[in-house]
Amino acid sequence: MSKTHKTLKKDSNKWIWLIGMVIMIIIILCPIYMMFKYSISDRTSVVTGGAVIPLWPYQPTTEQFNGLLENKGFINAFFTSLEVALLTVCISLVLGAPAAFSLARYKIPGKALIMILLISVRLFPDVVSVIPVTETFIKLKLTNSVLGVSLAHTLLGIPYVIYIAMGVFETIPKDLEEQAQILGASKLYAFLKIIIPIALPGLAAAAIYVFLLSWNEFIFSYFLLLFGESTTLPVLLKKILSWSPQHNTLAAISVMLSVPVIIFTFIVQKYMQAGATAGAVK
Amino acid sequence: MEKDNIVLIEKEGLINNLIVNIRKNSFGILILTPALLYLLAFLVIILYQIIILSLTYVAPNLSETFPTVKNFLDLANSKEFIGAFKRTIVFTLVGTPLELIAGMIAAGLIFREFRGRGIIRSLFTLPLAIPGIVTAIILFILFDYPFGHINDLLLGRHTFFPKIISTPIPWRSSAVFSLGVAMFGKVWRDMPISMLIILSGLQSITKDQYEAAKTMGAGALQQFKYITLPLLIPAISTVLVLRSIEMWKEFIFPFILAGSYPLLGTLIDRAYHEWNSATEAATIGLILLFCIIIFTTFLFYILSWLRRQLVKI
Structure with a gap:
């Protein structure tokens, strides 16, 4: 009696889990x-x-993508x-890896x-x-320029580079550079020629992470580029939205914006996790 | 006299130690400096400018007064600011627990062993890979009025879904609906982060602890109450602190989805671009910053108090 009760309970647990899973996936x-x-x-x-x-288009077509590839504004934003x-x-x-x-x-001292x-x-x-960054950049004539936006994005990127790269450097044994120094290499030489090549895969992950961060970033790009000629893709998306265009155009740009992110995210998933939860360590 | 000398010698020793330390690590300090200077320069610019701007009042005839707290007084009397402030508090107080719950449900679902767990885990982190603005725009399209997918669904126009409403809902012209949709987007996109933190908390609890509890006759509920929950408190605290900060400063979802009902974050944009007032924008920013600091400190104390209450040795 109690045994059947137990299996019944186990079964119902399993069903609840399965239903929860299906709802979550949907x-x-x-x-x-x-x-x-x-x-x-x-259309x-x-x-x-x-x-x-319709939940599936009447006539699936790639016309939106073809249109985008011929659209000068989109191409310019993509390359910006x-x-x-x-x-x-x-x-x-360049700034973050040595610091890490x-x-x-x-x-x-003061670590x-x-x-x-x-x-x-x-x-x-x-x-x-x-706000203060934009005001300062206006004075320095750094708004509406690729350099200005990059400098602002670097501010957001450096902490991530340091977090991820620190983890990478900690896995490299200390003996390696010590031996190089015994053989007469300078510290700088050992760092550039021995440590960096070994750390390259991990640093590549950091690079991809920062690339995605900048690719997705909206607020700084929006404030720094709003009145200029060049815009980045997220800002272009916002500008187009205010002309209330057709939904399929918006979606096509969204796809072009997301696909690189989705692909790269799965490549660096392991490190992405470290980046996402970085700062969680107290 | 002698005591002073000892202190002096000790001081000298400390300074000597510091000098030796610096000399020994000179290469390390050298390669750390550029990044450090970069961050510090930005920090100084940001804090200095925001304080100067918020204390500067620009009159309609463009004459500037400094220092004055007129910006703060003006905002305290502005209906728009009070509204945004209230909405932000509600948004944070409702959204933060929702993020925690969503993360806990997702973590609970993939914690047990099953076939294809790796794939499901990757699938659950997928929202993180969709740029925030894209998520916001998809929701903008789905929650369109009067003809959008969600309205179609709720009106019972698809055979597989029951009819719930009889007139389409104007999602963007009500504070509750538009901010609700924005919150859904925010929770949807950030769920993986909460999930990963909770998951790492769950994985730190060993099987032995449960086995020991079982031998002592603890049921499932007691196991949850006395083992899972107390040991999960650090992970939960991390989620709540980090997520509540994100909620306070949320921008992109309310910006796209709730344009008529600004939060403090989106009000900064409005002040800067529509009212053309950098000083007021900076003032709102400074207030938002203070809100975050005060709220986070408060939350931190509550959570450590809670931890002491729950973990009794």
Whole structure:
């Protein structure tokens, strides 16, 4: 009697779990499916004139993507985004990787304070810091330029580079550089020629993380580029939204913006997790 | 006299130690400096500018007064600011627990062993890979009025879903609905972060602890109450502190989805771009910053008090 009761309870637990799982998967996949659906929708499946919007387009088409690839504004925004992101990666790595090595290896006085500084930079509300940064950049004539946006994105990127790279450098044995120094290499030489090549895969993950951060970033790009000629993809999306365009155009740009992110995220998932929960360590 | 000398010698020793320390680590300090200077420069610029701006009043005829607290007084009397302030508090107080609950449900679902766990885990982190503005725009499309997918669904126009409402809901012209949709987007996108933190908390609890409890005759509920919950408190605290800060400063979802009902974050944008007032924008920013600091400190104390209450040795 009690045994059947137990298996019954176990069974019902399993069913609850399964139902929960299915609901969760639907909630997660639904918006993503809708984005792809809208991006390949033809005009009649979007502007239905009151009829039900179909869950699958009447006539799937790639016309939105073809249109985007011929659209000069989109192409320019795409390449601006790319330039900003690459420049951000370069500055963040050049500044951040040596700093991470230093924090991982040396007994720096005030190290705890520096870690607190990094966490506070990460947690500092960007909607608040954007005003003083924009005002300062206007004076320095850095608005509406790729460099200006990259400098602002670097501020957000450096803490992540340091977190991820510190973890990478800590896994590299100390003996390696000590032996190189015994053989007569300078500290700088040992760092550049021995440590960096070994750390490269981990640093690549940091680079991708910062690339995505800059690629997705909206607030600083929006404030710094609003009145200029060049815009990044997220800002372009916002600008187009205010002209109230057709939904399939919006979705197609969204797809172009997200696909690189989705691909790269799965490549660096392991490190992404460290980045996402960085600052969680107390 | 002698005591003074000892103190002096000790001081000298400390300074000597520091000098030796610096000399020994000179290379480390050298390569740390650029990044440190970069961050410090920005920090100084941000704090200095925000304080100067918020204490500067620009009259309609563009004459500037400094220092004055007129900006703060003006905002305290402004209906728009009070509204945004109230909405932000509600948004944070409702949204933060929701993020925790969503993360706990997701973590609970994938904690047990099953086939394809790795894939499901990746799937659950997928929202993190969708840029915030894209999520916001998809929700903008789905929650369109009068003809959007969600309205279609709730009106019972699809055969597989029951009819719930008879007239379409104007999602964007009500504070509750528009901020509700924005909150849904926020929770949807950030769920993986809460999930990962809770999951690492769950994984730190060993099987032995449960086995020991079982031998002592603890039921499932008691196990949850006396083992899972207390040991999970650090992870829960982390989620609550980090997520509540994110909730306070939320921008992109209310910006796209609830344009007529600004939160403090979106009010900063409005002050800067629509009222053309950098000083007022900075003032709102400074207030938001203070809110975050006070709230987080308060939350921190409550959580450590709670931990002491729950973990009794």
